[in-house]
Amino acid sequence: MSLIDRTEDVEFVDIPTDFGMSEEWKDQWTVFTNLFETLSRKSRPVLFTGRQAPSLVVDSELELTDEENKNLEFLRGEYDGLTRSNLRGSHEGLIPFLPINQIRKSFLSFNRRANYEWCFSRAVTAVYDYQHVREELAEYAGHLQLPEIDAPSFDTTFVTPFVKEAHLILSEWLAERYDHENNVINMPPYTILELGRAGQTVRRILTSVNEDNTPDPVWVTLNLYNVRTLLQDLSKVVMKYDIETHFKHAQAHVAGLKNMFRKED
Numbered sequence: 001m002s003l004i005d006r007t008e009d010v011e012f013v014d015i016p017t018d019f020g021m022s023e024e025w026k027d028q029w030t031v032f033t034n035l036f037e038t039l040s041r042k043s044r045p046v047l048f049t050g051r052q053a054p055s056l057v058v059d060s061e062l063e064l065t066d067e068e069n070k071n072l073e074f075l076r077g078e079y080d081g082l083t084r085s086n087l088r089g090s091h092e093g094l095i096p097f098l099p100i101n102q103i104r105k106s107f108l109s110f111n112r113r114a115n116y117e118w119c120f121s122r123a124v125t126a127v128y129d130y131q132h133v134r135e136e137l138a139e140y141a142g143h144l145q146l147p148e149i150d151a152p153s154f155d156t157t158f159v160t161p162f163v164k165e166a167h168l169i170l171s172e173w174l175a176e177r178y179d180h181e182n183n184v185i186n187m188p189p190y191t192i193l194e195l196g197r198a199g200q201t202v203r204r205i206l207t208s209v210n211e212d213n214t215p216d217p218v219w220v221t222l223n224l225y226n227v228r229t230l231l232q233d234l235s236k237v238v239m240k241y242d243i244e245t246h247f248k249h250a251q252a253h254v255a256g257l258k259n260m261f262r263k264e265d
Helices: 023-042 066-073 100-114 116-136 161-177 228-241 241-259
Strands: 043-046 081-084 095-098 190-195 222-228
Touching: 023 095, 023 100, 023 161, 023 228, 043 190, 043 222, 081 095, 095 100, 095 228, 100 116, 100 161, 116 161, 161 228
Parallel strands: 081 190
Antiparallel strands: 043 081, 043 095, 095 222, 190 222
């Protein structure tokens, strides 16, 4: 067999020497990581106690005062956890919580800005809906000019794996808790008491007055969901597809190896 025969069906491709990514991949990656960072940053760190809250809560992050602990004794069984109005993001020993509307809002923005499959599906549905109405109004052609609109063709080059995985994670998480189409709550949120800043007067509503002529404190209650597993699952997607960081990590190790073990001339 000649050299020409052996290479007849072979395609020669230049081996990349520099790291790079397409603008589409870069844009979608930015939207996805912004989604993860936003949910992480806006999460409410909660001391989860459950309904059987202890009579005395000791926690270095919340720094509960004796007065707060005293007032909490009268509310045992009425809340699932505690947080403070000024706390956001990750805090050791506390669990991240978020309102479901915040997650749905971020998810919708993510789909609109980065999810080609989601946008494609909505575009096709809109075209079919238009064509259906257009056919029903065909007899009124003397009044209307209704041009035909062709449904778009699916382009796989706009699909990225991290967007697909993030969409699946978020959609399943939301569906387990709330049926949006039928407006049914599948999993109720937790009741979280929001205290004021540590060391400051707690946020309160003036209600009845005690015997010592001081008002009973009524803390703000929040309806929140535990998002620890959700953030962990999204974090795994970030770590898996952060190819630029993997590239730089490998590059640094190779450079370090060469610098440490040099051949003498």
